[in-house]
Amino acid sequence: MSVMTPTSTPGGAAAGKPLWLRLSHWLTAVAVVLLTLSGWKIYNASPLFGFRFDRDFTIGGWLGGALLWHFAAMWLLMASFALYLVMNLVTGRGLTQFFPLSPAAVWRDLTAALRGRLVHDDSGRYNAVQKLAYLGVVLLLATAIVSGLVVWKSVQFPLLRALVGGYDSARIVHFAAMAGLVGFFIVHVVMVVLVPKSLRTMIRGH
């Protein structure tokens, strides 16, 4: 793989991942896996579409058990997501890591990546494709949380309910957010396999 460094970062220290970032990453990962597998079981109780999930890929055993998992793991997700958002704002990392971000840069880095000419080494700064993907997953998590709150308490959150278009459409939005997160998860894990060093960085911080 030839090297095309998107942006150079002076010094290795800035390249590290702070503890709060690693913590929120892994807590979010655990929460999303638990929520997805319990969510599939809940989906199976009344499928929105013409299929059901294989019960071997669900947790909870029955609807009530899956609901217990889902409404416990939701707190973990909300806590880790809040930690991520607040710390990105407080430290200013969000602004410097994700912006500027232009469609031209995304196109440049995406075509470079697909030709195997882009370094994906988490060495300091995100390339434009990473920026877009991580901003996208933040948006997906926010969508999953908001639509989930509406499915959970549609009467008590009238503004959020209006935002997602009512109770029944909240279920569809919630499903779509799940599908997007699962898609991200698959690509994300493939990229980690291709660039194993990134896993070490997300655990040790550097």
Next chain:
Amino acid sequence: MKRPPAIPDRALLLADAERLLAPSTRRLFLGASLSLGGLSLLTGCTPGAGAAADGFLRGVSRWNDRVQAGLFDPNRLASTYPESMITRPFPFNAYYKEARVPHVDATDYRLEVGGLVADRHAWTLDELHALPQTDQVTRHICVEGWSAIGKWGGVRFATFLERIGADRTARFVGFKCSDDYYTSIDMPTALHAQTLLTLTYDGQRLPAKYGFPMKLRMPTKLGYKNPKHIRALFVTNTNPGGYWEDQGYNWFGGS
């Protein structure tokens, strides 16, 4: 993911079967459920760890009861809909098949009232019909996820509680039903303006399949919190639990 043949009834039957299996398997549900190999690490492989996770999740569920009690706004009304939006036919739903719906005799029916109330006389249907009646077109949301819009009519439960001299500072109202179902609700929800002791469905005497002689209808709670075929209710400070709630459904069950 499997793609079973698109026969809607099959999915419903499977869902019903899973729910029917629930009572006998509930003690095992965590241990038995983590069939994904790696996930068994989350709770360990021993029954003891499964029981600990079970206890933890039920503890979180009790915390969620408190959160929902805090979120519940006694003055916030659930959406109401035009009659043209009523779901027809309105789905039948219970822990048993429709063929097993109890048929209660209206003539010798009496609603028993007990617990922390001043007037414990049992009510005939005529007496209940003589109370001020109101109706609502609201959305029924099932814990399974589906929802349906229906029209229920009857007595505001707050009015009824007032008539029987209920201690409205008590915490719970419990219900016992002719189909052996039982459940209980919090007093703030019992006093909510849209909580109705319903005697009619869509302008007709409440059909047996929808809970004759009466159902407690709460658009602020999930379907399983809405008891049908009520034969007795009581006011208490001790949480009476419920048929599904005792098996693991969240007790508050708000929507």
